[in-house]
Amino acid sequence: MSKKIFYIYNPKTLTYERVYPSLRQRIIVVLRHLFVGSILSIGVIVAFYFWFGSPKEELLKMENEQMQTQYKVLSKRVDAALEVLNDLQQRDDNMYRVILQAEPVNDEIRNNGIYNPSRYENLLQMSDAELVVSTSQKVDNLARQVYVQCNSMNELVKLAQGQEERIKHIPAIQPVSNKDLKRTASGYGYRIDPIYKTTKFHQGMDFSANVGTPVYVTGNGRVVETGWQQGFGNTVVIDHGYDYKTRYAHLSKILVRKGQEVIRGEEIAEVGNTGKSTGPHLHYEVLYKGKAQNPINYYFFDLSPEDYDRMTQLAENQGRVMD
Template sequence: MENKKYSYNPTTTSLKPLKPSKGKMFRNIAAFLIVTAFFGMISGFVFSKKVNSPEENTIAVELEEMRIQYELLNKKLKQSQEVLGQIEDRDNNIYRSYFELDPISEDVRKAGFGGVNRYAKFTDWKYADIVTEVSKNIDVLNKQLVIQSKSLDDIVISAKEKEKMLSHLPAIQPVANKDLTRLASGFGMRMHPILKIGKMHAGTDFAAHVGTPIYATGDGKVSMAERQGGYGNVVKINHGYGYETLYAHMSKFKVRSGQSVKRGDVIGYVGNTGLSTGPHLHYEIHKDGTEIDPVSYFYQDISPDEFKILFDKSQQMSVSLD
């Protein structure tokens, strides 16, 4: 039933419907519209906010966890790069330097990646920046590891070659100390005992009894084992790397030409053949065809003090035995 308002007329004893004023009518309409608009805005705000499903909530949590893990991984990568950097520094300044290899430049070790942008596929990802950075760091680290591994391969090869070279160097005395009667003459200008003239003495004389063993002073191949003029019975050993040794005045050989020998092998025996005034071994070292003082290469059998005494004695001799 319509809710209407009436006025009572006592004269006619009747009810007359009341008509609302226009002002009041407008106020009522305005209030209604305001209230309607307010509730409409509230409803729109509430219902416009998306409500995630349980699966979507789980994915969101996993994505956030993934972001955290990527950041941790990136920190570990940077720590690994720092450790590798220390290894690279030792590699350049110690290992490669010792084996006379050129250092690897920083540009080569940490060069970037040119060409196509290999990280473009991450552009539309939610965490594109962190994923891209991690991927770049992994690629750079992998490249550094490959270069460092190659460097270590070079060092191993050089170490083996160095070991081989060191075994070939003439580095011990050809006559053992226990068998020496004396060091007769050293390297330099000496008076020849037979020719009675000053002559360059290109080696060192080791006085010892006839038959005393003579040892190869380094690995190599016998290039000559025969009688040769004033040197008498001579053995020459080619050690490679520009080194050759000569052993003269031997009583007899124990090797033949073309035979390979190792440091410490007996190659013959002390004698008095050729132009010699007494049993001894005349020993020479040649480097690239030039005679050098053998006393500088006796480092395995003697101490520094013994070396100084040996060197002083070699310089005091004025007459050689050959």
């Protein structure tokens, strides 16, 4: 700081005279400068922190954002894993347990303890509570489902042991060669009747194929009906034992006779367009204790989980029922 020089006007001499301030006055001036300076700098610092946050806060904020992103990614991955597991559950209930004649896994067992909100109370204090709680819930759900599914599979393995003979007989493949699933025309369920245009229950599954395409028997058994049937045209019915029968309809040619034993995969007929039919196709039914089942659950020897999903979608196509 440069030394200040003070003057005072003297009316008697009409001149400015230099004055020399006392030490006290000088100290006061210095202190005043210091005081103003500190107030100003505190103001600037406060403003800076207010607008920009301290460097430490900035770091925490960045970490927090990264954590949130990470949580969202995790949440999505858990969703994907749950989806795969859901697929397994579907197959478990609709295929494996059907084949082995076991009751489906109880929903209560599957979901036991998952939706217990008190588990997550300590997480609710967090700033991103919703994201953290929902992700934790999903992970707990996943862990539970994996545990239940493992137990279920162990049970099924035990059930399957000693049932080889039964497994050879129950329908387990598609009745026509259909690797790319292009022949899947329409599935089981309520469909619009192709001729009368009314809603009607379709008891089987339709596979579109050219006349003469080989039709294969889907499980070991014995031929119990052959010949013309009302609506179905040329038809073959196989009795597989274990309360299972399959029906193959609208055939152009029948290659087996009544009473004949057949083995899964054996050609028994050729696709046709006989009976009530809107084009060459095979109508296929699976009957358990005389009641039509959804055939989609009886292709477990040649469908992967992805194929099963695709076929489910194709079979839901309501527009192409051929009867």
